[in-house]
Structure formats: structure tokens, C-alpha cells
Amino acid sequence: MxxxxxxxxxxxxxxxxxxxxxxxxxxxxxxxxxxxxxxxxxxxxxxxxxxxxxxxxxxxxxxxxxxxxxxxxxxxxxxxxxxxxxxxxxxxxxxxxxxxxxxxxxxxxxxxxxxxxxxxxxxxxxxxxxxxxxxxSKRWHSIQPVVHPGSGRLQVITVITAALAYVQLLIGSFLRHVPASGSHSDFRVAVIFHVIVAFLVAVSVFAVAATALRGFSEAVAVRRQSMFAVLIVLVQIGLGIAAWTFKYGWPTFLPGGEMFSQLVIHAESVAQAGVVTAHVATGSLIVGVTVAMALYSFRYYSTSPASLVPQVADKSTLRGVSL
Structure with a gap:
């Protein structure tokens, strides 16, 4: 930790x-x-x-x-x-x-x-x-896997969610580090894909939360993390809109532009730097949380009864002493 x-x-x-x-x-x-x-x-x-x-x-x-x-x-x-x-x-x-x-x-x-x-x-x-x-972690070692008929669905959704979250970071990296040879159209395409994948990440996170809360009572960690993921995704959407507004102005595809028409943000100001950096860091946090959800979904549920034979760790196994 x-x-x-x-x-x-x-x-x-x-x-x-x-x-x-x-x-x-x-x-x-x-x-x-x-x-x-x-x-x-x-x-x-x-x-x-x-x-x-x-x-x-x-x-x-x-x-x-x-x-x-x-x-x-x-x-x-x-x-x-x-x-x-x-x-x-x-x-x-x-x-x-x-x-x-x-x-x-x-x-x-x-x-x-x-x-x-x-x-x-x-x-x-x-x-x-x-x-x-x-x-x-102690929680990981305390979990006794069980067979659940719908566990495969939960596991697939969590893996897809983590993958989408990382892809979103890759696209965001292009927007942060625009090459000198990059054109305006390249930037525009990257922005469009960034918005599309953001929507997919949000849908996927909500799908994980809905699935985990509906029929997977044993997966306590997945349920809690999915709710946390929903929260930080909502925060991230707000940070994304704020970051764009602080750098380029209010997004034209959203209503309410007249409210921000007189907003003046100084380039590289404390406010701009704070919001943009928070948006970047929160993206990494989403990746971390979704990876944890995916790992726990495989830990809680087994696809076959044969694999339920516990692999007992040595007494010297690290338990919650992760550096």
C-alpha cells in the first residue's frame, strides 16, 4: 500500500x-x-x-x-x-x-x-x-472463492472497464502532448474520441455497479469499489469540462455558454494548472480502481468447482504489509 x-x-x-x-x-x-x-x-x-x-x-x-x-x-x-x-x-x-x-x-x-x-x-x-x-492485502487472503453462474459476465465487464479507462488515458496523453507536426484536425479527432471513450467508460462503470449490486452479494470489495468508481467518474466528467473551459472556453456543444462568455482565465494560472492536473491524476485513479475491481471479481468467483481447492499461502505470506 x-x-x-x-x-x-x-x-x-x-x-x-x-x-x-x-x-x-x-x-x-x-x-x-x-x-x-x-x-x-x-x-x-x-x-x-x-x-x-x-x-x-x-x-x-x-x-x-x-x-x-x-x-x-x-x-x-x-x-x-x-x-x-x-x-x-x-x-x-x-x-x-x-x-x-x-x-x-x-x-x-x-x-x-x-x-x-x-x-x-x-x-x-x-x-x-x-x-x-x-x-x-488481508481481504485478498480472507476471500473464499465460490462458483456463481453469472460471474463470467461480471469479470468480463470489469476487464473491459479497466481497458477502456486506460485507452482513455492514451487519448488524453495525445491531447496533452501534441506533436509539432500535428494538425488542427488531428487534435479535433482526438477530442472527439476522448469524449466518446469517456462516455463508454461512464457507461461501463455504471454497468459494473449495477451488475455487482444486483446479484453478487459475496463480492463486497467489488460492490464498494464500483460505487467509488461511479463517484470518481462523475467527478472526472466535471473536471474534464472544467479543464476544457479553463483552457479553451466553455464547450460549444453544451448549453449555458452565455454564463461563461465573460470568463477570463490566465494561461498556466494556479486555477488552470490545478484543474487540469487534477483531471489527469483522477484518470489514473480510475484506472487503478477499475483494475482492483477486475482483480477482485476473479478472486471472489471461480469458473469451475475444481479450482475451488484453496491454495493456502505460507504463514509467512505478506498480509496487508504491502510496501
């Missing part, structure tokens, strides 16, 4: 780096203006320009996530005897290393494509940390 709780703020700060166009505030990597990353003077970091403060802070927080990932691998190797968990923890460590290299390459090359890949890979890593937290 510690890894999840540090990765999510990292996504917030990373989103702020992009929003404030601070990605090139520190021109070298892995150093910071010639200093070792961890030896850069705190006084210069705190008192320096805001873009430097954000970018260097992003690097420090990313390093902390990397260290926690190393600790997680060690902890699972010692206390959790499930081979798959050790493999997943190693994959997460490799993923955070790759993400760090992508971030560094983005600085060295100053390339929009690398910035986009870096922005898409972060939420994928966050989803992986959520999966690790779920699989090492």
Missing part, C-alpha cells in the same frame, strides 16, 4: 510538470545542474523558480518510489512464498526503472513522443502497484 500511496502523488506531480511545461526546467539527467540528484542544494531547490521546484521534486519522488519498489521485492522474497508475487514485484521494479529512463530520455532528447510514452507508462505502473497491493 505504501507503494501505491507514493506512486499516486508522483502522478500528480508529473501531471503538474506537464501542465506547467516544467519538463525541461532541469536540462541534464540523471544529475540536476551538475549535482548528484540527492545532493542538489535544498536552498536552491526551494528558493528557485517554480518549474525547477516541480521538476526536481518529481525526480526525487520518483527515486523514492524506486527505492520502495526495491524494498517490496526484498519483502516479498522473504515473507511471501507465492512465486507469482515475487515475479510481479520484480516486474514492478523493472517498470519503475524503465519509467525513470523514459523520463530522463525525454529531458535529454526533448522529444514530445517520449513525453507521451512517459505519460502513458506512469498510469500503467500505478495500476501494477494497485494489483500488488490488492494481492497482498
Amino acid at each position: 505504501l507503494l501505491v500511496c507514493t506512486t499516486f502523488p508522483l502522478i500528480w506531480v508529473g501531471g503538474l510538470v506537464t501542465t506547467k511545461k516544467a519538463g525541461m526546467a532541469v536540462p541534464d539527467w540523471p544529475n540536476t545542474y551538475g549535482y548528484n540528484l540527492f545532493l542538489y542544494p535544498v536552498s536552491e531547490w526551494i528558493a528557485g523558480p517554480f518549474d525547477l521546484f516541480v521538476e526536481h521534486g518529481h525526480r526525487l519522488l520518483g527515486s523514492a518510489v524506486g527505492m520502495i519498489s526495491i524494498a517490496l521485492v526484498v519483502a516479498i522474497a522473504i515473507w511471501d512464498k507465492r512465486r507469482g508475487m515475487l515475479t510481479l514485484s520484480i516486474i514492478s521494479l523493472i517498470a519503475v526503472i524503465i519509467q525513470g529512463i523514459l523520463g530522463g530520455a525525454r529531458v535529454i532528447q526533448d522529444e514530445v513522443l517520449l513525453a507521451r510514452v512517459h505519460g502513458c507508462f506512469g498510469p500503467a505502473f500505478f495500476a501494477l502497484t494497485v494489483g500488488l497491493a490488492v494481492a497482498t
